Every structure is written in structure tokens, then in C-alpha cells.
Amino acid sequence: MDLNTxxxxxxxxxGLFLISFWKIYAFLPNEQLPDDDNTPxxxxxxxxxxxxxxxKNRPDISLNELFEKVKRDEDFDxxxxxxxxxxxxxxxxxYYYAKNPDTQSIEEVHKKLNS
Incomplete structure (x- = not known):
């Protein structure tokens, strides 16, 4: 059997392509991480x-105040x-505003939740 160049x-x-493909596949995440916060x-x-x-708060809360209060909430993991x-x-x-077209601000969400 004569093999040319x-x-x-x-x-x-x-052969090297298959090895490279396997090496890339080995580093791809195969299972969900326990701290993955992007799941539904x-x-x-x-x-x-x-x-x-x-x-629980006033309707004119700013985004930064809301962020700090969410971080301090007892249900926040x-x-x-x-x-x-x-x-x-x-x-x-x-995302919440898109799912609920009748709300477009924190004030409107506050009014909707407290009504």
C-alpha cells in the first residue's frame, strides 16, 4: 500500500481535527451550575x-435604593x-415590564401591587 504525501x-x-474537537467539547459546560442565576x-x-x-416601600424609590433594599431582604439568597x-x-x-404591558415604571408596579 503506497500512501502519498x-x-x-x-x-x-x-485526526488532529477530531482531537481538537474533543478538547473543545471537554471544556464546554455540560451541566447546570448550582449558582446559575440565568435560569427561568x-x-x-x-x-x-x-x-x-x-x-413594601414607597412608590418613588430609585433604582439604586431598590437595589440596596433587595440585597438586604431576608429572602435574598x-x-x-x-x-x-x-x-x-x-x-x-x-423583563417584568415586557411581560406586564400595563406597567412601565417602579411607581406603576407599586400601584399595581398595592391595589
Whole structure:
């Protein structure tokens, strides 16, 4: 069996390609991390805490005050939501506004929850 140079190169290329593919696959996350806060369940859990804090406070609360009060709430799991920041709060509120078109601000959410 006579193998020319191009055949050997093709065999080595395919072999190294398969090894490279396996190495990339080995580093991709295969299971959900215990502190993953981007799942629908985690978003729902943190949204409940946010809504509870909005309901308990005055309607003209600022985003930064809301953030601090959410972080201090007894239902806030600091180990699970360790990545929680004002930007994440803003995105969660925007997501809530999109799901509830009759609310577009914290004041409207407060009015809706207390009515």
C-alpha cells in the first residue's frame, strides 16, 4: 500500500481535527451550575423578591435604593445571586415590564401591587 504525501496530510488533519474537537467539547459546560442565576426559575425567584421589596416601600424609590433594599431582604439568597448588580436589576425590571404591558415604571408596579 503506497500512501502519498497528500493522503498522509489528510489523515493527520482529520485526526488532529477530531482531537481538537474533543478538547473543545471537554471544556464546554455540560451541566447546570448550582449558582446559575440565568435560569427561568432563578429569574422568577429574584423577581418575586424585587416585587416584594417594591410593594413594601414607597412608590418613588430609585433604582439604586431598590437595589440596596433587595440585597438586604431576608429572602435574598446572596450565595445564589452573588452576581446580582444594578444592571441585572434593571434588566429584570425591563423583563417584568415586557411581560406586564400595563406597567412601565417602579411607581406603576407599586400601584399595581398595592391595589
Amino acid at each position: 497528500s493522503t498522509l496530510m489528510l489523515i493527520f488533519f482529520i 426559575q432563578a429569574k422568577e425567584e429574584i423577581t418575586k423578591v424585587i416585587l416584594k421589596v417594591i410593594q 446572596e450565595k445564589h445571586f452573588w452576581r446580582f448588580n444594578p444592571n441585572k436589576l434593571h434588566h429584570l425590571l425591563e
